[in-house]
Amino acid sequence: MARAIQDAIVLFGDSITEFAWDVEVSGFGARLTNAYARKLDVINRGFSGYNTEWALPVLKQCLAPHEHRGRVPTVKLLVVWFGANDACDSPSVQHVPLDRYCDNIRAILDTVQSPESEFYSPATKVILITPPPINTLQWDRDDFRRFENPRDYAEGLKVVGKERNVPVLDAWTPLWKAAGEDMKSLDRVLSDGLHLNAGGYKVFIIYDGLMGLIDEVYPQLHYSRLQETFTLWGDVDPTNLADSLKRRTP
Amino acid sequence: MARAIQDAIVLFGDSITEFAWDVEVSGFGARLTNAYARKLDVINRGFSGYNTEWALPVLKQCLAPHEHRGRVPTVKLLVVWFGANDACDSPSVQHVPLDRYCDNIRAILDTVQSPESEFYSPATKVILITPPPINTLQWDRDDFRRFENPRDYAEGLKVVGKERNVPVLDAWTPLWKAAGEDMKSLDRVLSDGLHLNAGGYKVFIIYDGLMGLIDEVYPQLHYSRLQETFTLWGDVDPTNLADSLKRRTP
Structure with a gap:
């Protein structure tokens, strides 16, 4: 069994999260895993096609109740990142009305x-990301x-974030700007009109945007300020392995 | 806290493992995470610079004893993947003699x-990978x-694998062949002479090699034969969310 030696970052969302380890599109999940190596585990909880209506019961199964403390990783x-599917028009089974999306x-x-x-x-900090x-x-x-829908859902998410004092990464605006505010040119950042391509996931839009926001609002969680769980190899004392290789409690 | 909703693949090794989520080099860790999304979590337990002497006490801290069963992921x-540092010559602090490497x-x-x-x-299946x-x-x-050392350690590892009936992925030979069996040309597969570049990590050498070996020796663990932990979105029954979104026990 794997011991919970590191706490975790959980990326919870739809296919845009599920596919975020795809090296072909420079997925921001892989980038985060790389940046947080030996510090925090980055867990893929992306569910392709899911909306917030379905996300809620799943989230409750992905989290552990208090009494599991100490044996499972704390989600730091x-x-x-939901909304891309909620924003489908009715009668799609994925459709969730905007008000209901905000409530979810x-x-x-x-x-x-x-x-x-x-x-x-x-102990769990939260960041919301708007649909692209x-x-x-x-x-x-x-x-x-429809073009208008994710834009409206992104605006709705920003209102909820403000109301609840939870930071929101606006993915919609920089992706839209990267396309020169022209739908035709969204293929610069989207692979199929919905999912992000390497241009979309790439550093300055999602990964750098998220790292910049972490640095700003949760600076203690920026990878550069976290210590490795186990010592760097240059600091290992071969005459005292037991002590020098003891896990540092976060 | 994060609940152990999925079992795990643990990649345990040195820097070649630690850096395996780097999208710039098409890391095989990211590729595995992507392939096993919603099936098994892929955990980065790579420790840059470590040899097997240091790996052993760390492994014991990364694993959970029997009594944690049910609350922590089973390492399926x-x-x-060690040996690249063990193979350093003495008096490097990383040096581990070949016999001792095999014992470790x-x-x-x-x-x-x-x-x-x-x-x-x-329940834990094991694959050993030879140093490159x-x-x-x-x-x-x-x-x-020295050029000869990792080759000798790779051979030593293959002997241990055979002796213990544990499958070994020979990384040394295909990487050497990709260089046309010419040390000068190893820059086709190595970024700095030691670590793998995109050519080295890329599909046919490490990722495809590993997936091929899994398919051959542990076919039940090939991602194509594992069910998603939560149902696919097309199978969600909106009239019965509770049942259709219940986690499937592996």
Whole structure:
């Protein structure tokens, strides 16, 4: 069995999160895992196609209640990135009305932030990410996507973030700007009109955006300020392995 | 806290493992995480600079004893990739004599395979990977590296694998062949003479090699034969979320 020797960053979202370890598109999940190596484990909890309605019951299964403390990793950072599927138009089964999407995001926040919650975790910092823009000229797998929707859901998420004092990474705006505010040019940052390509995931838009936000709002969680769980090899004392290779408690 | 909703693959090794999520070099760790998304978590337990002498006490801290069962992920696959540092010449502090390296690998195997071990885990399959070749013309950070050493350690590892009936992925030979069996040309697969570049990590050499070996020796652990922990979105029943979003026990 694997011992919980490191605490964790959980990336919780839809396919844009699930596919974030794809090296072909320079996935920001892989980039985070690399940056936090030997410090925090970065866990893929991306669920392709899911909306917030389905995310909520899944989240409660992905978290451990208080009594598991000490044996399971503390989620130091929960990154929540939903909305791309909620923003589908009705009658898509993925559609969640904007108000309900906002309520579901509030419920996701309550899961870790409300003292009444079984999963209340004051040690867990949260970052919300807005859905990216959609390029309906590129996307050809269904007819439920409209350009305006993810933009509106992104704005709704920002309102919830402000109301709850939770930092929001606006993915919509920089991706839109990278396309010169022209839907046709969203193929610069999207692979199929919905999912991010290397241009979209790449450093300055998502990964750097997230690292910059962490540095700003949760500086103690920036990888550069975390100590390695086990000592660097140059500091190993071969005459006293037991002590010098003892895990440092975070 | 993060609940152990998925079992795990642990990649345990030195810097070649630690850096395996680097998207710039198409790291095989990121590739595995991507392939096993929603099935098994892939955990980075790479320790830059470490040899097997230091690996052993660290491994015992990375594993959980029997009594944690159920609350922590079962390590379904342990990939052990050491030797590149052991193979340094004396008096490097990283040097471990070949015989001792082989003994340490045996001890690593015993940690999960011996019924006497506190960490005995019959559910844990193991794959050993040999050290890659070294290009002493490229490597300029110390004088302890000789071309012959990793080759000899790779051979030693293969003997231990055979003796213990544990599959060994020979990384040395295909990387050497990719260089046309010419040390000068090892820069095709190594970034600095020691670490792998995109050519080295890339699909057919390490990632595909490992996936091919898994398919051959532990077919039940090939990602294509594992079910997603949570249902695919097309199978979610919106009229019965509780049941259709219940985690499937592996």
